[in-house]
Amino acid sequence: MAGVRTAWTTVEDGDFFCPGCGGDRNYERRVGRRRLTVLGLPVATRGEVEAVVVCSSCDRHHGPEVLDQPTTTRLASMLRDAVHTVALAVLAAGGARSRTARLAAVGSMRAAGFTACDEEQLLTLLVALSADQATTGADLTDEPELRQALEPLSAHLAPAGREALLLQGARIALADGPYEEEELAALSTLGRALRIPVADVDQLLAAAPERS
Template identity: 45%
Template sequence: MPLIGDVRTGGRTVASGDFYCPSCGGDRRYRKRIGRRWHGIGGLPLLPSPGRLAVVECVTCHTAHQPEVLERPTTAALAGMLREGARTAVTAVLTAGGPPGAASRERAAAALRQYGWATPHFPRASGEAPASGAPADPLRDALEPVARHLAPQGRERLLRLAAGVALADGPYAPAERAVLAAVGHRLGLTAPDVERITAEVARASDGPPGDTRRGGGAGHGG
């Protein structure tokens, strides 16, 4: 039976830029083109059809994609989102409950160097005034967008990173547990997953997962 459907012919370029090409498997240049829509048989245009058909064409492989392909961030953009997500999660746990101590700050700096932060800046405490225009919920704004594009292992890795910083100066304090729960939630992890991951990090650090060293309002030790 002949294949009957819409066929796009010709068209003009209405936009261009960088995108992640699924066919090439990497970041490429694209052209967004809008062409005439036709009814066709076997790929041959026969009768004009109302409306226009938009496609995103890879400049390298010339594959045509649906416009929704532009919703996926480029590899470079995703790396930037991951970098900011790591900084936000680490900063939140670092300043939970009071001023961070030297051990915690050193662990945090080492963790963030893995994500390209050469000299990260950390506030002295969670109560430090945010910069003008800072988001009301930085964990939500930094973690939820990147979590949509990460595999479960990638989301767990971010939580493990933050948990390791929390353990740098002793077992989890209640305030740190609360922040880690919020980090896990914004990453789309379940509460049991958060409990499992934080317990695994604590065991790997040779520290008990209980809150035995500090009270809920105590600050980080020096």
Template identity: 55%
Template sequence: MCVLGVCTSWRTVADGEFFCPDCGGDRNYLRRTGHRRLTVLGIPLLSRGAADPVIECSACRGHFGPDVLDHPTTVRLSAMLRDAVHTVTLAVLAAGGTSSRAVRDTAVGTVRAAGFADCSEDQLLTLLAALAADTGALSGTAEALGAGDRRPRGGLDPCGTALAIELHASLEPLTPHLAQAGRESLLFQGARIALADGSYTPAEREVLGTVGAALMLCPADTDRLLVAARTPS
């Protein structure tokens, strides 16, 4: 038996779901605060102050700092990625137009592959009409898929400040959690939509440049990907 030591008594103050780095997946957690005590022959005697709060995995019992909760769960990360693809698709369509059947088909296929399996051409056109009526309407449009809410059509500046803000708002929270390949894939998908009817227009290039910046890709990488997207797969 240890004659002299320090033990920590823990108290659970919250719980929830998080991505456990040790388990490598979504798990339940307990947020715990602790108090340390000096022990003699296993008997707690003198207070040694508060212990740093920890996040304890309910599966592996590992302890992590509170900042582990900054990482989204797998479910949340999937939703963020799905919504990001949807936002990039709308931005590219707003910049390049929807007169081409090839562009519309590529856009619908991209959004469906991202997780919106029921997405249709009509739904995307409806959301673009809403965006044209209100350049701030891009935020939250992913949740409106299938709602069938048509708004009056109006003018839309595809390279305007409002659209750039919406792209940054959608992509920047996701970017730190994606590897370089994942960020490049998002830009590449947008580029393939823009190229479905031919070469990039200046408006499409500007929007794709904004996407690259929001994904923290350097201009050289953005240019490289836009060139690579021209090569048939």
């Protein structure tokens, strides 16, 4: 005769990574309001319920926090950008003087998906970054700059993934010989921006010459 039902209203839709399906899917974010019904007819409201995210494929309901997880497409894009940031930071710290290091950076970026990257493009970009630094004072190797660029990705990478990014930078720095002081400082800053414990950063950088 009497009961409580929830009326849902869709307030947003888009793409998300569904933890139920395990892939990128469409979603609807819905807000609900409880209503007291008598003989199937609503007669009074009984407050709001927590919003839910509903997968359009499996129809499972999730909490709104699932939208904080990037889609696999977005994650891949963030990873490419991170490789780009790491390579440029190492070169800006002194590696750009060596053609061997520049070519190592080109190889790293091509492997990450920047297939059109070449040495000339890299040099042009470094000149532009240097000019921007002279104008704004923003240095690509500064910790705040690197944290801003890398921390959004770091939160979603396993430790092994963060370490792999740092090792890519180490290989670029080592392409023309032992670390220079500026390169080592930049790599240490990259490690902190990637949320790698300081002791682990030191061990990784020390072991990198043997892995290169």
